[in-house]
Amino acid sequence: MDAADSPHFSRTRTDRLPWYRQFWPWFLIAVPAAAVVMGIVTITLAVRTADGLVVDDYYNQGLAINQILERDERASTLGMAALVRFDHDAGRIDVQLSRSGVAADEQELNLQLLHPTIDDRDYTTRLIANGPGSYSGEIPDLIAGNWYVLIESKAHGWRLFGRASLPAQSALKLVAR
Numbered sequence: 001m002d003a004a005d006s007p008h009f010s011r012t013r014t015d016r017l018p019w020y021r022q023f024w025p026w027f028l029i030a031v032p033a034a035a036v037v038m039g040i041v042t043i044t045l046a047v048r049t050a051d052g053l054v055v056d057d058y059y060n061q062g063l064a065i066n067q068i069l070e071r072d073e074r075a076s077t078l079g080m081a082a083l084v085r086f087d088h089d090a091g092r093i094d095v096q097l098s099r100s101g102v103a104a105d106e107q108e109l110n111l112q113l114l115h116p117t118i119d120d121r122d123y124t125t126r127l128i129a130n131g132p133g134s135y136s137g138e139i140p141d142l143i144a145g146n147w148y149v150l151i152e153s154k155a156h157g158w159r160l161f162g163r164a165s166l167p168a169q170s171a172l173k174l175v176a177r
Contacts, residue, residue: 078099081173086164092137093127093136106153108155149164
């Protein structure tokens with residue numbers, strides 16, 4: 001009696017198929033193959049994209065932190081506050097600046113919109129005085145997401161800093177810390 005004819009030994013249909021037509025060999029090949037493909041994708045992304053959060057002059061930026069803190073402290077001493085309004089349709093930004101309840105007397109301010117991760121998206125513009133404590137400037141079409149808003153006066157050495165979710169947020173209150 002042949003082993004194949006034995007009642008204890010039976011061949012199923014998958015036993016008769018060649019290996020390349022069965023599920024498990026392909027499954028066992030697919031797992032390491034997927035790891036190799038993902039490794040190649042990761043290496044390609046690492047080589048082709050910039051390291052936006054890494055700076056070359058970290059030492060000099062570390063030394064400059066004291067100047068930044070002094071500008072924040074100066075704004076706090078002066079009691080600076082600003083109401084920032086974004087008009088995305090008109091591409092305009094309006095700022096109402098006050099200093100301890102009195103309108104500020106600046107002629108020009110600098111505004112920076114800083115993207116948290118993409119340096120190429122950062123935008124800087126001048127805000128021109130329209131009247132006592134009122135300033136306006138232009139803003140571009142921004143990608144949706146979180147942005148850091150920085151308003152500073154080079155002449156008087158202060159700055160206000162905050163975070164906005166644009167374009168969803170149309171107004172932002174900045175207060176000196």
